[in-house]
Amino acid sequence: MAAYVSKRIGLALVSLLVLSAIVFFAGQVLPGDAGRAILGPLAAKSAVQHLDHQLGVDRPLVVQYWHWISGVLRGDFGRSYQYRSAVAPFVAAAALSSLKLAALAFVIVVPLSILGGVVAALNVGRPVDRIVSVLGFSGSTVPEFVSGIVVIEVFGLWLKVLPVTAASPPGASFVTQLDHLVLPALPLVLVLFGYIARMARAGTVEALESDYVRTATLKGLRRSAVVGRHALRNALLPTITVIATQTGYLVGGLVVVETLFNYQGIGLLTVRAATARDFPMLEAGVLVIGASYMVATLAADVLISLLNPRVRLAGAA
Amino acid sequence: MSVVAPAAGAALAPREREAAGGRGGLARRLVRSASFDVGCAILGFWVVCAVFGASFAPHPALAQSLLATNSPPSATHLFGTDQLGRDVLSRVIVGARSILVVAPLATVLGTAAGTALGLAMGYVGGVLDVVVSRVVEAVLALPMVIVALLFIVATGHSTATLVVVIGFVFAPLVARTVRAAVLGERELDYVAAARLRGEGAARIMFAEILPNVASPILVELTVRLGYAIFAVATLSFLGFGIQPPTPDWGADIAANYSVIPAGYWWETLFPALAIASLVVAVNLVSDGVEGVISS
Numbered sequence: 001m002a003a004y005v006s007k008r009i010g011l012a013l014v015s016l017l018v019l020s021a022i023v024f025f026a027g028q029v030l031p032g033d034a035g036r037a038i039l040g041p042l043a044a045k046s047a048v049q050h051l052d053h054q055l056g057v058d059r060p061l062v063v064q065y066w067h068w069i070s071g072v073l074r075g076d077f078g079r080s081y082q083y084r085s086a087v088a089p090f091v092a093a094a095a096l097s098s099l100k101l102a103a104l105a106f107v108i109v110v111p112l113s114i115l116g117g118v119v120a121a122l123n124v125g126r127p128v129d130r131i132v133s134v135l136g137f138s139g140s141t142v143p144e145f146v147s148g149i150v151v152i153e154v155f156g157l158w159l160k161v162l163p164v165t166a167a168s169p170p171g172a173s174f175v176t177q178l179d180h181l182v183l184p185a186l187p188l189v190l191v192l193f194g195y196i197a198r199m200a201r202a203g204t205v206e207a208l209e210s211d212y213v214r215t216a217t218l219k220g221l222r223r224s225a226v227v228g229r230h231a232l233r234n235a236l237l238p239t240i241t242v243i244a245t246q247t248g249y250l251v252g253g254l255v256v257v258e259t260l261f262n263y264q265g266i267g268l269l270t271v272r273a274a275t276a277r278d279f280p281m282l283e284a285g286v287l288v289i290g291a292s293y294m295v296a297t298l299a300a301d302v303l304i305s306l307l308n309p310r311v312r313l314a315g316a317a
Numbered sequence: 318m319s320v321v322a323p324a325a326g327a328a329l330a331p332r333e334r335e336a337a338g339g340r341g342g343l344a345r346r347l348v349r350s351a352s353f354d355v356g357c358a359i360l361g362f363w364v365v366c367a368v369f370g371a372s373f374a375p376h377p378a379l380a381q382s383l384l385a386t387n388s389p390p391s392a393t394h395l396f397g398t399d400q401l402g403r404d405v406l407s408r409v410i411v412g413a414r415s416i417l418v419v420a421p422l423a424t425v426l427g428t429a430a431g432t433a434l435g436l437a438m439g440y441v442g443g444v445l446d447v448v449v450s451r452v453v454e455a456v457l458a459l460p461m462v463i464v465a466l467l468f469i470v471a472t473g474h475s476t477a478t479l480v481v482v483i484g485f486v487f488a489p490l491v492a493r494t495v496r497a498a499v500l501g502e503r504e505l506d507y508v509a510a511a512r513l514r515g516e517g518a519a520r521i522m523f524a525e526i527l528p529n530v531a532s533p534i535l536v537e538l539t540v541r542l543g544y545a546i547f548a549v550a551t552l553s554f555l556g557f558g559i560q561p562p563t564p565d566w567g568a569d570i571a572a573n574y575s576v577i578p579a580g581y582w583w584e585t586l587f588p589a590l591a592i593a594s595l596v597v598a599v600n601l602v603s604d605g606v607e608g609v610i611s612s
Binding site: 011014015016018019022023026027137138141142143144145146147149150152153156157158164249251252253255256259260270271274275277279282286289290293 | 451452454455456459460461462463466467468469470471543547550551554555556557567570574577578580582585586589592593596597600604
């Protein structure tokens, strides 16, 4: 068990290192002259060189990377070009806001999609099965801003049941905050629903066809006991992996949903930084997003190895 | 030679297997797949709009009418007009063009590069395989749109960059699929036979192995097209894809979503439905292709 977990953590660390190198390359090497970018095309050459030296971008790449990555490890993401102040506090505040939105989307989607998948599996080939699969299929293929536009217009504009802005007034109660977050969470729910429901359905169908379910049925157990106690336990294991890997899609979706609803989270921060060509901020945003995805995947792998001895024994061997 | 001859016979076996099923058989089974047909019909409609749209759109897509801004759907403007008084229906029709040029180009580029990379990873292996596998995992750790955003900002945006960046992001993902398929092929007799005949690594990869891993690559191509449309639309919405005033669904939604609370829903709803129908169509097609090939 310990061997498997430490191997997984080691691999995740290597991936994180590669990720940081990619981000560094894209954010600091590709764009070229940072001093020129800040001062504009009309600035004097000596001023640009002076600023380059101040920013440290005239030093060798390896030195620059080491300087940057050792700062990141201490929680120092550098200074924002657009706000002329440290990046870290912005990132922390934005990440917290995103976490609220993502958590709400998860709380809605996980039970909903597992229920949808299991109900579909219990009714294979019937209309309810078709409805779940068509809904899941369209939801997971349509971009979040497209479904976002539709839900805004249906629930916010025509039915007027939910507020169309994500940000609640300052000092608003928990319930009001929640009320404002439901509409932005819906496009995320739609995207995730399809994948998780499909996995839950496939797992349940497979389990229902297995020998142990037949045995349980033949020994006279009630249908609910067969499904609940025997089938679902095994059926939902792969679903956990899917839920964890969906974190990546969720974060990608946050970028779009936060822009659409003007919600100050990590996604909007990243897009704003990209628009302003504020590279320290952009790198921090991308790095936080990538790292949170890796942590989620790692957590899922460890969780699965706890639940399924076959995985951890195979992994340690 | 007599030793090599039977091996060379074995070398043809996988391709003969496919020939027995027949290319014609594949096409016939595709036509019988309902999701493939529906997907193709919708896709065909948008292709017609992309190619000939400008000639049958009711109004010029760029014509502004400042006396008729934000006007709701009516007989003259079936889908209404936007903030600049441009006809939404015409922009939806003509807007099919930009996305249907950029997304397929990016898909083809990414699939070609990924196939070459995957063949090399699977057949040559070694350090190349280890290094690229790590990079793939790191790229997979990021939402595709974020990676594309990062590189587009870093290199400055234009339509060409958009194609290259999306292709670049897809390449490692395609490579992973191709690599897995190549690993299953490279121990087979026909590869050993080719090696005995003295064929070079490049020839073995592209002339011997490639035709036998064509099916997963075809599936990958259609799946990637769906993702490419998703990515182009999303990047355009974020302001890093196709630039205004070129008619484009994503960019038009970005330009007009701020007036939804004022009740002007038609300016964003119709482009949104257009994107939704296109991605669903492409995914139906890839679903059909995947179903037929894997059956």
